[in-house]
Amino acid sequence: MENQQIQITHSQSRKAKPASDQLEFGRIFTDHMFMMDYSEEKGWYEPRIVPYQPITLDPAAMIFHYGQTVFEGLKAYRTKEDKVLLFRPEKNMERLNLSNERLCIPQIDEDFVLNALKQLVNLDKDWVPSAEGTSLYIRPFIISTEPYLGVAASKSYKLMIILSPVGSYYKEGIHPVKIFVEREFVRAVEGGTGKAKTAGNYAASLKAQEVSEKQGYSQVLWLDGIEKRYIEEVGSMNIFFKINGKVVTPELNGSILAGVTRDSVINLLKYWGVPVQERRISIDEIYDSFKNGELEEVFGTGTAAVISPVGELNWEGEKMVINNGKTGSLSQKIYDTLTSIQNGLEPDLFDWTVEVK
Amino acid sequence: MENQQIQITHSQSRKAKPASDQLEFGRIFTDHMFMMDYSEEKGWYEPRIVPYQPITLDPAAMIFHYGQTVFEGLKAYRTKEDKVLLFRPEKNMERLNLSNERLCIPQIDEDFVLNALKQLVNLDKDWVPSAEGTSLYIRPFIISTEPYLGVAASKSYKLMIILSPVGSYYKEGIHPVKIFVEREFVRAVEGGTGKAKTAGNYAASLKAQEVSEKQGYSQVLWLDGIEKRYIEEVGSMNIFFKINGKVVTPELNGSILAGVTRDSVINLLKYWGVPVQERRISIDEIYDSFKNGELEEVFGTGTAAVISPVGELNWEGEKMVINNGKTGSLSQKIYDTLTSIQNGLEPDLFDWTVEVK
Ligand SMILES: Cc1ncc(COP(=O)(O)O)c(C=O)c1O
Ligand SMILES: Cc1ncc(COP(=O)(O)O)c(C=O)c1O
Numbered sequence: 001m002e003n004q005q006i007q008i009t010h011s012q013s014r015k016a017k018p019a020s021d022q023l024e025f026g027r028i029f030t031d032h033m034f035m036m037d038y039s040e041e042k043g044w045y046e047p048r049i050v051p052y053q054p055i056t057l058d059p060a061a062m063i064f065h066y067g068q069t070v071f072e073g074l075k076a077y078r079t080k081e082d083k084v085l086l087f088r089p090e091k092n093m094e095r096l097n098l099s100n101e102r103l104c105i106p107q108i109d110e111d112f113v114l115n116a117l118k119q120l121v122n123l124d125k126d127w128v129p130s131a132e133g134t135s136l137y138i139r140p141f142i143i144s145t146e147p148y149l150g151v152a153a154s155k156s157y158k159l160m161i162i163l164s165p166v167g168s169y170y171k172e173g174i175h176p177v178k179i180f181v182e183r184e185f186v187r188a189v190e191g192g193t194g195k196a197k198t199a200g201n202y203a204a205s206l207k208a209q210e211v212s213e214k215q216g217y218s219q220v221l222w223l224d225g226i227e228k229r230y231i232e233e234v235g236s237m238n239i240f241f242k243i244n245g246k247v248v249t250p251e252l253n254g255s256i257l258a259g260v261t262r263d264s265v266i267n268l269l270k271y272w273g274v275p276v277q278e279r280r281i282s283i284d285e286i287y288d289s290f291k292n293g294e295l296e297e298v299f300g301t302g303t304a305a306v307i308s309p310v311g312e313l314n315w316e317g318e319k320m321v322i323n324n325g326k327t328g329s330l331s332q333k334i335y336d337t338l339t340s341i342q343n344g345l346e347p348d349l350f351d352w353t354v355e356v357k
Numbered sequence: 358m359e360n361q362q363i364q365i366t367h368s369q370s371r372k373a374k375p376a377s378d379q380l381e382f383g384r385i386f387t388d389h390m391f392m393m394d395y396s397e398e399k400g401w402y403e404p405r406i407v408p409y410q411p412i413t414l415d416p417a418a419m420i421f422h423y424g425q426t427v428f429e430g431l432k433a434y435r436t437k438e439d440k441v442l443l444f445r446p447e448k449n450m451e452r453l454n455l456s457n458e459r460l461c462i463p464q465i466d467e468d469f470v471l472n473a474l475k476q477l478v479n480l481d482k483d484w485v486p487s488a489e490g491t492s493l494y495i496r497p498f499i500i501s502t503e504p505y506l507g508v509a510a511s512k513s514y515k516l517m518i519i520l521s522p523v524g525s526y527y528k529e530g531i532h533p534v535k536i537f538v539e540r541e542f543v544r545a546v547e548g549g550t551g552k553a554k555t556a557g558n559y560a561a562s563l564k565a566q567e568v569s570e571k572q573g574y575s576q577v578l579w580l581d582g583i584e585k586r587y588i589e590e591v592g593s594m595n596i597f598f599k600i601n602g603k604v605v606t607p608e609l610n611g612s613i614l615a616g617v618t619r620d621s622v623i624n625l626l627k628y629w630g631v632p633v634q635e636r637r638i639s640i641d642e643i644y645d646s647f648k649n650g651e652l653e654e655v656f657g658t659g660t661a662a663v664i665s666p667v668g669e670l671n672w673e674g675e676k677m678v679i680n681n682g683k684t685g686s687l688s689q690k691i692y693d694t695l696t697s698i699q700n701g702l703e704p705d706l707f708d709w710t711v712e713v714k
Pocket of ligand 1: 259260
């Protein structure tokens with residue numbers, strides 16, 4: 001793979017770029033995209049950057065029927081010095097291959113795809129917004145394309161990378177969200193696909209999301225599918241609790257996603273000397289700590305919002321209001337530090353950023 | 358919906374039809390397909406039959422990322438008198454809407470879509486093969502098409518129906534398969550999407566399938582995701598056990614698919630006066646009945662194979678050989694009766710077939 005050349009076809013026209021205060025999440029795409037194909041005979045072939053455009057598939061393509069697909073999500077940030085930085089992109093490439101493994105999709109050459117991603121971002125560099133909180137969201141994904149209705153792994157695939165300039169997740173800085181602890185629906189279970197970043201996990205989550213939104217909650221907190229007792233993660237975030245000075249987060253048990261932000265937060269906390277544990281946490285334990293007045297902060301972690309403080313957890317009608325519904329000081333400190341590193345405003349202690357040139 | 362006209366665009370050229378002894382499953386498609394779209398403003402609109410052709414989608418279309426999609430599978434059979442029959446198609450329409458409900462996809466007008474399906478089959482009637490065991494497989498499916506990377510229900514959809522002439526599932530009449538009882542991987546759990554016919558369930562199953570095939574087994578038998586003890590179903594079949602003269606099959610517990618063939622078999626058995634129970638069945642119970650010499654027959658039921666006798670069940674290395682690895686007399690009788698009804702060779706006692714004209 002290493003010595004395959006990426007063919008570039010430049011877009012003839014350039015789209016208008018939206019004002020940075022009008023950016024939403026994932027609705028607008030840049031001028032180009034990356035694409036390569038896979039066949040059993042050729043392996044991954046024809047890596048190319050082409051104008052952003054619709055793709056054409058047979059209606060029998062397996063992606064439409066059996067959902068064999070994986071994806072990733074990461075961001076590029078523009079610094080004050082006009083550099084463009086990626087945040088730990090090698091982690092996303094690594095996770096893409098872990099997802100591939102679970103979904104029976106052929107492995108990719110991580111270095112090659114990361115290099116392609118950089119070339120694409122570099123070509124559409126003008127699309128990386130500069131206003132505070134904005135960034136360029138990067139979505140690599142692989143779909144199964146063989147036109148065949150048998151239930152089996154596809155023999156052909158397409159890997160694509162698309163780019164979308166995105167706004168600040170919270171228009172007025174970070175602010176706490178209300179989260180509903182889900183009891184009826186289940187997202188994933190051990191032995192299932194929970195630890196892979198694959199479409200079906202998200203399709204499965206829509207119903208619970210819809211129900212909780214109607215009740216005024218922005219996301220759901222998933223419990224384990226077996227006892228409905230142990231905490232898993234939020235829609236597209238991992239979750240952390242600060243209890244009596246100590247931070248805990250669910251361990252990587254096979255049914256939750258190993259978030260890159262989660263890992264970064266754990267590293268930061270350790271560096272700061274804040275006690276942090278990855279372990280099984282029951283919702284009862286959280287409720288007890290709340291009752292005892294020891295539940296100090298709760299926050300979600302994920303690429304989209306970086307840190308999302310939780311102001312309320314609703315568990316079977318019991319409303320746990322956390323830190324008076326305000327952003328806690330540790331949540332704020334983590335947010336400030338991570339976003340400063342991502343935006344090149346602070347020394348990159350852990351060597352997390354990678355410049356695109 | 359009722360009074361919307363289906364626009365028909367005839368294909369200019371007709372594809373060559375394969376010889377009926379060369380038919381595989383789901384690789385060849387007919388000359389036309391049905392299609393309609395959904396938007397929030399218009400509801401389902403522009404129902405049309407067009408030449409079978411590739412479809413074009415934005416790379417950000419939600420189907421590629423979050424797998425919000427459902428499908429169905431049924432067959433059309435050619436009788437000796439050259440009639441074309443469908444088997445209980447209204448059940449598939451009903452199930453499509455149940456799947457829609459779970460996946461947050463808008464409901465369809467079942468009568469309208471069934472009528473569209475009939476028109477399509479009628480137009481491509483020449484593609485319904487006549488050799489014994491052959492049929493025309495019909496695949497309705499709905500995909501989410503909104504180009505948006507937020508995790509939410511799509512605001513636009515496409516419903517399509519494609520047709521594929523298929524061969525006899527077993528080239529030499531029905532014969533028993535070997536099945537591996539899965540212990541590591543899980544397909545679905547209560548609260549998940551197991552009872553919906555949606556892509557993610559099948560994506561989740563590929564890995565276990567791959568592992569069991571390497572060991573010489575054709576499919577896996579799923580156990581419940583919680584205790585890994587109760588029997589669920591096979592890859593794309595429900596499962597029945599005949600123990601000491603009585604037939605049992607897992608009850609519809611929320612994590613298995615309510616098969617149309619399953620329901621038909623239960624009805625037939627009741628009609629024949631064979632005792633049949635839908636209930637929770639543990640793998641231990643099956644093993645005990647095997648040890649006691651009471652496990653007389655095991656068979657899977659599904660649209661593709663109708664009845665698939667099981668000759669061996671491998672549970673943690675214990676190989677249970679059933680009925681000396683031969684097709685049992687009840688399995689054979691059910692197979693003969695159902696296929697005779699489907700092919701119009703026997704009086705349609707239950708009013709199950711619907712003629713396409
Ligand atoms: C299910 C799920 N959990 C957690 C996360 C957080 O992972 P990361 O920090 O790598 O963005 C995401 C999303 O990105 C997710 O989809
Ligand atoms: C998971 C699953 N279970 C059972 C069945 C059998 O259902 P039916 O008899 O309606 O074909 C199918 C397939 O069709 C299936 O995909």
